[in-house]
Amino acid sequence: MAHACTLCPRACKVDRRAGEKGFCRAGSLPSVALACLHRWEEPCLSGSAGAGTVFFAHCNLRCAFCQNQAISQQDAGTEISISRLAAIFLEQQARGAHNLDLVTPTHYVPQLIDALSLARRDGFSLPVVYNSNAYETEATISSLAGQASIFLPDLKYFDDIYAERYSAAPGYFAHASRAIARMAEIAGPPRFDAAGLLQSGVIVRHLALPGLAADSRRILEWLWRTFGDDIYISLMNQYTPVHQAGRFREINRRLTTREYDRLIDYALGLGIENCFIQEGRTASAEFIPEFNGAGVDSY
Ligand code: SF4
Known part of the structure; x- marks a missing residue:
């Protein structure tokens, strides 16, 4: 890890090895909150046994x-x-996990690469899923070539107004769009095994927010125009107004079924076929994992 951290677009230039903390507050050692089998990722990732999820602490966004x-x-x-x-x-x-699913890994990429090298030396061979918020630099994504074969980025906002208002992330789309393009170059078109489990490729997640239908449509248009069917899109309806959402009246409610259905229709109308959708109402705090440190230990 470099002395001046520039792993993400915030370029805090702090020396994390010397104990300095940047925007994400991550230190130099990886901090993990939970390691478990996850059965609620997209079906081609969770399969029958589950994705081997590792949730990292800290984040370079403030959603x-x-x-x-x-x-x-x-x-x-x-x-x-x-x-x-x-x-x-x-x-x-x-x-028995189908893959290794690294959640919110951006601020620990050099440490992940070192850990993957050690694990592979001892027989680790699962596909690695890089599950991130896409507020990333092309250089950081490029360093994952040969390390991760599946990229699972969010694409949260098209318009910077929303990115700054809800996630304190200036220039979000400009950075995320370049990062996702680099992911697509590294991973190539989707490739599945005989059981339908994804081995390599990109799935872009978009969490539809209440009242932001126009922004969601612009994201779908950009993804379709840029990648066509070379990626999958995962349209998520699970938005729940938790944490500080109450500060913003317009997003202090769930997405309606009608809003979500109209977005699906829009995607289909564009010609998008490689699309995961969520059935029924998944917007519930019950779907939020309990981050109790299970599977972590500190030795
Ligand atoms: S990873 Fe953290 S410390 Fe490094 S530039 Fe990003 S926010 Fe700053």
């Missing part, structure tokens, strides 16, 4: 509606060594 704010914006999580992180990767494989 007002973050459903994981206990770990993203507070200091929950346990700092562990690189060798312990490598052991967690191997444990996920031993549990």
Whole structure:
């Protein structure tokens, strides 16, 4: 890790190894809040056994509606060594996970690469899913070539007004669009195994926010125009007005079924076929994992 952290577009230039903290508040050792089998990712990732999810603490965004704010914006999580992180990767494989699903990993990319190297030396061979918010630099994404084969980025906003208002992320779309384009170059078109599990490719998630239909449509248009069917899109309806969403009256409610259905119709109308949608009402705090440190330990 460089002395002056520029891993993400915030370019805080703090020396994390010397204990300095930037916007994300991450230190130099990876901090993990939960390692578990996750059955609620997209079906081609969760399969029958589950994705081998590792939730990292801290985040380089400040989403007002973050459903994981206990770990993203507070200091929950346990700092562990690189060798312990490598052991967690191997444990996920031993549990029967279909892949290793690294959630909110941006601020720990160099540490992840080191841990993957150690784990592979000891027999780790699962596909690696890089599950991020896409507020990232092309250089950081490029460093993942040969490390991650599946990219699962969010694409949250088209218009910077919303990115700044709800996530304190200036220039979000400009950065995220370049990062996703680089992910698509690295991963190539989607490739599945005989059981229908994704082995390589890109799935872009878009969480539809209440009242932001026009912004969601512009995101779909850009994705379709740029990538066509070379990526999958996952349209998510699970927005829940948790954390500080109440500060913004317009997003202090769930998405309606009609809003979500209209967005699906719009995607289909554009010609998008590689699209995951969520059935029924998934917007509930019950779907938020309990970040209790299970599977982490600190040795
Ligand atoms: S990863 Fe964290 S410390 Fe580094 S530039 Fe981004 S927000 Fe700042």
